[in-house]
Structure formats: C-alpha cells, structure tokens
Amino acid sequence: MPDQDPLVEDSKLTDSQCSSGPSLFAIEYRIVAELFIKLKYTITMIHDTNIDYEKVTTPNLDPRPSAVYSDCNLKNDAEVDEDEDSYKKMTLTQKIVWGIFYGFASLAALYFFMVAVKLIGDGFTLALGCNTKGAFDFADNPVAGLMIGTIATALLHSSGTVTSIVVALVGSGGMTIRQGVYVIMGANIGTCITCIMVAFGQVGDRARFQRAMAAATVHDMYNLWSVFVLFPIEVLFHPLEELSIAMSNASASSGAFDSPVDAIVKPLAQELVVVDKDSIYDVATGDLECIDGQSFVTAGVFEGSSMGDGSIGAIVVIIGFCILVCSLLTLVKMLAKVFMGPTKRLISKLLNYNGYINILVGTLITFVVHSSTVVTSTLTPLAGLGVITLEQVYPLVIGANLGTTGTALLAALVTGKSDSVAIALVHFWFNVFGIMLFYPIPITRKPILNWARSLAFASAAWPMTAVLFLMALFLVAPGTLLGLVYMCTADSSAVEVIGWIIGTIVVAALVALIFWYKKKGGRDVWHGFLEKKNEEREAQAAREAENNHTQSNLLHETV
Structure with missing residues (x-):
C-alpha cells in the first residue's frame, strides 16, 4: 500500500475536533490542503509527462483550403519517408x-x-x-x-x-x-x-x-x-x-x-x-x-x-x-x-x-x-x-x-x-x-x-x-x-481611342472578377474545384500505390 501523503494525514480532523462541529479554521485548513494536493498532483503529472513540443501546433480554425497551412500538417511529410x-x-x-x-x-x-x-x-x-x-x-x-x-x-x-x-x-x-x-x-x-x-x-x-x-x-x-x-x-x-x-x-x-x-x-x-x-x-x-x-x-x-x-x-x-x-x-x-x-x-x-x-x-x-x-x-x-x-x-x-x-x-x-x-x-x-x-x-x-x-x-x-x-x-x-x-x-487618334476602350474593359473585367470572387461565391467555387482536383489526385495516387503493391506481391510470389 503506498505511503499516505502527510498533508492528507494532517488534513484529517480528529473525532474530538468533529464532535463540536467543524470550526472555521478547520474548514479553511481542509480547503487549502485539498487545493495544495491537487496542485502538487498536477505538477507531478506535468513533470512525469514527456511532451514533444515540435508536434504541438496551433489549430487551424479557418476551414477554407487556402488558409495558411502548417508544414507539420502535411500528410506526405518528407520526414516520414x-x-x-x-x-x-x-x-x-x-x-x-x-x-x-x-x-x-x-x-x-x-x-x-x-x-x-x-x-x-x-x-x-x-x-x-x-x-x-x-x-x-x-x-x-x-x-x-x-x-x-x-x-x-x-x-x-x-x-x-x-x-x-x-x-x-x-x-x-x-x-x-x-x-x-x-x-x-x-x-x-x-x-x-x-x-x-x-x-x-x-x-x-x-x-x-x-x-x-x-x-x-x-x-x-x-x-x-x-x-x-x-x-x-x-x-x-x-x-x-x-x-x-x-x-x-x-x-x-x-x-x-x-x-x-x-x-x-x-x-x-x-x-x-x-x-x-x-x-x-x-x-x-x-x-x-x-x-x-x-x-x-x-x-x-x-x-x-x-x-x-x-x-x-x-x-x-x-x-x-x-x-x-x-x-x-x-x-x-x-x-x-x-x-x-x-x-x-x-x-x-x-x-x-x-x-x-x-x-x-x-x-x-x-x-x-x-x-x-x-x-x-x-x-x-x-x-x-x-x-x-x-x-x-x-x-x-x-x-x-x-x-x-x-x-x-x-x-x-x-x-x-x-x-x-x-x-x-x-x-x-x-x-x-x-x-x-x-x-x-x-x-x-x-x-x-x-x-x-x-x-x-x-x-x-x-x-x-x-x-x-x-x-x-x-x-x-x-x-x-x-x-x-x-x-x-499611338500617334493615331483612332488607335489611341481603341486602346483606352480596351483598357477600360480590361480594368472593368478585373474589378468584376474580384467582386465575384469576394462577394458572389467565387471563393467557394474555386476552393470546391481545388478540393475536387485534390481528391482526384489522391485517388490516383492510391490506385498507383495499390498497383505497385500488387506487382510487388506477384514478383515476390514468382521468385
């Protein structure tokens, strides 16, 4: 049986102390003792636990695919190779x-x-x-x-x-x-x-x-x-x-x-x-x-x-x-x-x-x-x-x-x-x-x-x-x-006018594209497209890995 913590022993009130009801001092002493025991237990647990701080990362709260990624969150990390x-x-x-x-x-x-x-x-x-x-x-x-x-x-x-x-x-x-x-x-x-x-x-x-x-x-x-x-x-x-x-x-x-x-x-x-x-x-x-x-x-x-x-x-x-x-x-x-x-x-x-x-x-x-x-x-x-x-x-x-x-x-x-x-x-x-x-x-x-x-x-x-x-x-x-x-x-007025018209159209098109991307769901469309391409690429990689594994097994059986 493990040794009893002295603080726990000291914190136990005797029958004589309890007979007349718990005093204010005894209650305060018990509360302080219990808090100290919990603090000591927490510190001991932290001391005995080995934490790999390199693997502790800040959660990415942004669900969008383009959110800033952390290098350690990549699945195919070069470290695991x-x-x-x-x-x-x-x-x-x-x-x-x-x-x-x-x-x-x-x-x-x-x-x-x-x-x-x-x-x-x-x-x-x-x-x-x-x-x-x-x-x-x-x-x-x-x-x-x-x-x-x-x-x-x-x-x-x-x-x-x-x-x-x-x-x-x-x-x-x-x-x-x-x-x-x-x-x-x-x-x-x-x-x-x-x-x-x-x-x-x-x-x-x-x-x-x-x-x-x-x-x-x-x-x-x-x-x-x-x-x-x-x-x-x-x-x-x-x-x-x-x-x-x-x-x-x-x-x-x-x-x-x-x-x-x-x-x-x-x-x-x-x-x-x-x-x-x-x-x-x-x-x-x-x-x-x-x-x-x-x-x-x-x-x-x-x-x-x-x-x-x-x-x-x-x-x-x-x-x-x-x-x-x-x-x-x-x-x-x-x-x-x-x-x-x-x-x-x-x-x-x-x-x-x-x-x-x-x-x-x-x-x-x-x-x-x-x-x-x-x-x-x-x-x-x-x-x-x-x-x-x-x-x-x-x-x-x-x-x-x-x-x-x-x-x-x-x-x-x-x-x-x-x-x-x-x-x-x-x-x-x-x-x-x-x-x-x-x-x-x-x-x-x-x-x-x-x-x-x-x-x-x-x-x-x-x-x-x-x-x-x-x-x-x-x-x-x-x-x-x-x-x-x-x-x-250009020296020609006609060419100059056409140039300014085309320039205006180009600028308007860029503004419309940015507005669509920011305000009209363009961001979601683009990210959905990327997710689809990503899934297709992962599926293709999985098929290639499975084929390579199958060929390796066949070669092993042949040998």
Missing part, C-alpha cells in the same frame, strides 16, 4: 560513404543546373542580338519600362544581365535614369521565374511540391508587393531617382570582380557556344551598328555555321532547357539523400537563429557567387524536402535580392560615370526599401507569406495553377500592358 528508415538502418561507415557520394552527386547536378541557366541566358541574348536596343525602346513609359524589365529578365534568366545592359544604356545616354528605374523594378520581378521552374522538380510529391512552391513564390510575392508600393510612389515623387542621383557623385573607380560561378560554368558552356556580349552591349548603347549577316557567335560548336543567330539561339535555349530538367530532377533526388538525419536538423537549427543574420547570409553568398538565381533556386528544393521552413527561406531570399545588386554596382564602378552609378544605386535602394517595408515589422510579412502559401496550396491540389500563374505573370500581363501602352500612346 522510406529514405529516413533506410538511413537509420545503415552503419556509420555506410552513412559516411553514401553521404560523400550523394554530396558529390548533388554538386554535379547543381553544376549542370548552372550550366543550363547560362545556356538559356546566352541563347536568348544571342537571339536578341541586333535587336537588343530596340527591345528597350518602349521604356520611355513607366508601365512599359516595368514590363520590358520583367520580360527581358524572365527570358535571359538573369537580372544581372538586364541591369548591366541598363547601366550601359544610361551611361551612354541611350536611356535616362528615370526610364532605367522602372526597367530595374521589372528585372526584380522577372528573376523569379527560375524558382518556380525549379519547384516543378518535386511535382510528383504533393507535400514536397506544396512546400517548394511556397518557397519559390515567396520570392515573387516579395518583389510584387515591393513594386505595388514603390512603383506608384516613384511615378509621383521619384524618391529612388533623386536619392541615387544625390549619392552618385561619389567617385567610382574600381576593378571588375569576376563571378566564381561564371569561372566554373564557362568552360563547359563555351564548348557549345560563345556569345560576344561586349559587342551586344555596344549595340544596345548605340556604339556599334549591326550589319546584315553579322554574327555574335565567336566560338563553340556553332562557330562559322550558316544558320542565323536567331536559329542558333533557339537551339541553345532548347538544349539548355533539356539540361535544366534533367539536372533539377537529379538535384532533388540527391538532396533528399544528403539532408537526412543529423544534417537536416543541423541546417534547420543554424537557419533558425536570427532572421536578420539570414538576410546577411543571403546577401553575402549572392554577392560572392554573383547570382541570386543560383541561391534562390537551391533554397527551393531544400524547402520542398522540409530541411528549411518558409519563414527561414524568406529572409534568405530578400538577402539574395540585395546581394544581386552588387553586379550592377560593380558594372557602374568600372564605367566611372555618375549616371551609371546612379542607376546601379536605384537597384540597391529598391531592395533596401523593400526589406524595410516587408521585414522588420512581423505583420508586414503576412501578405507575402499568406499569398505564397495560398498559391502553393492551389498548385499542389492542381499543378496547372502554377503554370497559369507563370503565364499570367510573365506573358499575359506584360503582353497586355505593353499592347495597351503602345495603343494609348
């Missing part, structure tokens, strides 16, 4: 050997990914060729400049290339600083396309794809919100232009800093094609005039080819996309093997220290490698694998955005021209103001993170959502706005 089980069964020697192998395989896949990105950029640069200057001729209108920057960067897969061209144009007088400001803003949006393409490397696993898409689109949402806020302010008051001009009087004379990524990637990429970018920049600035039949291919497989630069550029782009797809699939597979066990936990803890430190890390890494695309595209599959969370990705991404401004700054410093330095500073201050607007105060991060999560949920339920988003952001919207700008500023 067959790879983890097989990893735990390995010996220490096997873990080391396979870890080294998968590590080198991941680096090789990342290398070919960077080669693919360079080939795609070189291909589109070559295809533009003599039309490079013409591509920026519409930039005299703020909206047109924004759209040109978006489209050009999306095609070239390099905001650094676009900003360098803008720096050269401004330095030569081919573009004003005010025109360059809006192209720089558009370049920040256009650079996001690669991350979304990377996320499709995990489309086969719904949970991973959802996390990867959230990490990829947080880059888009940050840049879009920065443009939403800063673009109208710049059009009205020109703070970026004025601040950059005021600071550009600082003398600039510095040597160029070669990107280590370019130094590693160039040897293999140049085996296929070498593009004379210096001459293309000269064409853009008006220092060089194109002649019929001129080729900007200086070396590689296509040197001396009878094909035109446009055809060669198209072939190079196709080859680049093929390499991109293969390298992405391999990279995702290898990273899933590398980041298991203690490695995964270590990375998560390191990045969970401080958000401002993560901004600095993202800035420094991007400045060193001279490519925000490489940094952000590496973060996307890591987020998909559950190695890092969306909250950890966000500061790294905005840090990478800030770090990529170093490319334009160095290009401007080499020219030594104040206008070039000013437009490079525009790029820098745009990203600084973006960070100040959407990071220090936690509530300002919500629209960015929530939009990214909602789009990720919809994409995971129906992958075509991501495709439609890509087309809308980088094709439909820029093309429509460019067309409207051209028509509304």
Whole structure:
C-alpha cells in the first residue's frame, strides 16, 4: 500500500475536533490542503509527462483550403519517408560513404543546373542580338519600362544581365535614369521565374511540391508587393531617382570582380557556344551598328555555321532547357539523400537563429557567387524536402535580392560615370526599401507569406495553377500592358481611342472578377474545384500505390 501523503494525514480532523462541529479554521485548513494536493498532483503529472513540443501546433480554425497551412500538417511529410528508415538502418561507415557520394552527386547536378541557366541566358541574348536596343525602346513609359524589365529578365534568366545592359544604356545616354528605374523594378520581378521552374522538380510529391512552391513564390510575392508600393510612389515623387542621383557623385573607380560561378560554368558552356556580349552591349548603347549577316557567335560548336543567330539561339535555349530538367530532377533526388538525419536538423537549427543574420547570409553568398538565381533556386528544393521552413527561406531570399545588386554596382564602378552609378544605386535602394517595408515589422510579412502559401496550396491540389500563374505573370500581363501602352500612346487618334476602350474593359473585367470572387461565391467555387482536383489526385495516387503493391506481391510470389 503506498505511503499516505502527510498533508492528507494532517488534513484529517480528529473525532474530538468533529464532535463540536467543524470550526472555521478547520474548514479553511481542509480547503487549502485539498487545493495544495491537487496542485502538487498536477505538477507531478506535468513533470512525469514527456511532451514533444515540435508536434504541438496551433489549430487551424479557418476551414477554407487556402488558409495558411502548417508544414507539420502535411500528410506526405518528407520526414516520414522510406529514405529516413533506410538511413537509420545503415552503419556509420555506410552513412559516411553514401553521404560523400550523394554530396558529390548533388554538386554535379547543381553544376549542370548552372550550366543550363547560362545556356538559356546566352541563347536568348544571342537571339536578341541586333535587336537588343530596340527591345528597350518602349521604356520611355513607366508601365512599359516595368514590363520590358520583367520580360527581358524572365527570358535571359538573369537580372544581372538586364541591369548591366541598363547601366550601359544610361551611361551612354541611350536611356535616362528615370526610364532605367522602372526597367530595374521589372528585372526584380522577372528573376523569379527560375524558382518556380525549379519547384516543378518535386511535382510528383504533393507535400514536397506544396512546400517548394511556397518557397519559390515567396520570392515573387516579395518583389510584387515591393513594386505595388514603390512603383506608384516613384511615378509621383521619384524618391529612388533623386536619392541615387544625390549619392552618385561619389567617385567610382574600381576593378571588375569576376563571378566564381561564371569561372566554373564557362568552360563547359563555351564548348557549345560563345556569345560576344561586349559587342551586344555596344549595340544596345548605340556604339556599334549591326550589319546584315553579322554574327555574335565567336566560338563553340556553332562557330562559322550558316544558320542565323536567331536559329542558333533557339537551339541553345532548347538544349539548355533539356539540361535544366534533367539536372533539377537529379538535384532533388540527391538532396533528399544528403539532408537526412543529423544534417537536416543541423541546417534547420543554424537557419533558425536570427532572421536578420539570414538576410546577411543571403546577401553575402549572392554577392560572392554573383547570382541570386543560383541561391534562390537551391533554397527551393531544400524547402520542398522540409530541411528549411518558409519563414527561414524568406529572409534568405530578400538577402539574395540585395546581394544581386552588387553586379550592377560593380558594372557602374568600372564605367566611372555618375549616371551609371546612379542607376546601379536605384537597384540597391529598391531592395533596401523593400526589406524595410516587408521585414522588420512581423505583420508586414503576412501578405507575402499568406499569398505564397495560398498559391502553393492551389498548385499542389492542381499543378496547372502554377503554370497559369507563370503565364499570367510573365506573358499575359506584360503582353497586355505593353499592347495597351503602345495603343494609348499611338500617334493615331483612332488607335489611341481603341486602346483606352480596351483598357477600360480590361480594368472593368478585373474589378468584376474580384467582386465575384469576394462577394458572389467565387471563393467557394474555386476552393470546391481545388478540393475536387485534390481528391482526384489522391485517388490516383492510391490506385498507383495499390498497383505497385500488387506487382510487388506477384514478383515476390514468382521468385
């Protein structure tokens, strides 16, 4: 029989005490004693209970499918994976050997990914060729400049290339600083396309794809919100232009800093094609005039080819996309093997220290490698694998955005021209103001993170959502706005009137769509559609799993 608690013994009144009826002191003593016993029992239970605080989550009270999800609520979490089980069964020697192998395989896949990105950029640069200057001729209108920057960067897969061209144009007088400001803003949006393409490397696993898409689109949402806020302010008051001009009087004379990524990637990429970018920049600035039949291919497989630069550029782009797809699939597979066990936990803890430190890390890494695309595209599959969370990705991404401004700054410093330095500073201050607007105060991060999560949920339920988003952001919207700008500023009055009528119809249609979605049940229709697609996808996955299980059993019986 367990020992009696002394408080219980003391709290029992003797017969003599009860004979005269319970005194007020005795009643109070008994009440206090019973409360103390209950408190002691509760504390003991809490002390003896092991709570896994990582599994304690805040209930999601919003029943809508697009509500902000918690990474730990995903059914097919990467943490619960067959790879983890097989990893735990390995010996220490096997873990080391396979870890080294998968590590080198991941680096090789990342290398070919960077080669693919360079080939795609070189291909589109070559295809533009003599039309490079013409591509920026519409930039005299703020909206047109924004759209040109978006489209050009999306095609070239390099905001650094676009900003360098803008720096050269401004330095030569081919573009004003005010025109360059809006192209720089558009370049920040256009650079996001690669991350979304990377996320499709995990489309086969719904949970991973959802996390990867959230990490990829947080880059888009940050840049879009920065443009939403800063673009109208710049059009009205020109703070970026004025601040950059005021600071550009600082003398600039510095040597160029070669990107280590370019130094590693160039040897293999140049085996296929070498593009004379210096001459293309000269064409853009008006220092060089194109002649019929001129080729900007200086070396590689296509040197001396009878094909035109446009055809060669198209072939190079196709080859680049093929390499991109293969390298992405391999990279995702290898990273899933590398980041298991203690490695995964270590990375998560390191990045969970401080958000401002993560901004600095993202800035420094991007400045060193001279490519925000490489940094952000590496973060996307890591987020998909559950190695890092969306909250950890966000500061790294905005840090990478800030770090990529170093490319334009160095290009401007080499020219030594104040206008070039000013437009490079525009790029820098745009990203600084973006960070100040959407990071220090936690509530300002919500629209960015929530939009990214909602789009990720919809994409995971129906992958075509991501495709439609890509087309809308980088094709439909820029093309429509460019067309409207051209028509509304045309010399012909008839064309101008038609342009304004079409513009009015487009705006009215957008307002009607938003009203229908918010007030007329459009939200429920969309969410119901997503739920249906999600159920269809889960049913298909269940059928495939059952078929695989059946085939495995048949094979086992045959053996």
